[in-house]
Amino acid sequence: MKRLKYLAFALGIIFLSVYLYQHFIYYMIPFNPIEEYATESPVDFHLTHNLSDGEEINAKSHDQKTCDLILEYLSNLNLKPLKDKDARNALAKKENEGYITGMLKLDQSREIFISDLFIDDPDVLHISSSIAGFKGEGYYKIVDSTFDYDYIINLIGKEEK
Template sequence: MKKIKYLAFAIVIVLLSIYLYKSFIYYLIPFNPIKEYSSESDVDFHFSKNLPKGVGVNAKCQDAKTCGLVLEYLSGLELIPLKDKAAQEMLNYENATYFNGMLKFNESEMISISDISIDTPNVLRISSSIIGFKNGYYEIEDSTFDYNYIYDLIGDTKE
């Protein structure tokens, strides 16, 4: 009977630990999901600026060296995961200019960087169809997203 009590107590402690990690601790630990792809050499990058009236400006990386620099910048960001509700409260979608980007590896794996608003350039959404990828909103710690740097790197802008 004592073994069953100890087993039940252990199960409760494990379940409580998992709940605490998923609900609180996970959102305190810096994590950049792009960092594990920073050594990729075959990378394409598309970036678009969406204006409030539906007008967009698109840019695409033309050479491997530039795409590598973009990937280095993105993988070097200090990111902290955000709960979706907290991120939605921080973002302002009404009449906002926002940016979207897409990293494409080996023509099949893609990572989408979206919801980067000029009003809140320290919050972004990172998602991918890659199995095991940590999709979600992230806050840039100690800085903001430097979209001008990205556009200056790419240089080839099309309307």
């Protein structure tokens, strides 16, 4: 009987710990899912700036050196996961603003996508991927800085000259 009490208590502590981690602690720990791919050599990068009037400005790079610098920049961003509710609240205020989407292609079938990055306040973004087993799909807040859109455009612009 005493063992059963200890077992029930231990299981309760385990379930409580898992619940607290999944719903609170996970969102406090900085995590950048792109960092895992920082040593790879991407084959190209596409960026689309969607203006508030519906017009699109596209930029792309196939240069290995430029793509490596872009991957390095993206993998060095200090990101914290956001709960879906917090992300929706942050994005609801930005409904009619211009935003950025991007795709970093690692090879024919592996791509990392960045979306919902608003130009006027580029501190929240969505990361997803076509990579099987990709850890970290979701919304992230950029901590201690904002996304440097101009840096990426200047890298691609230097390549095109």
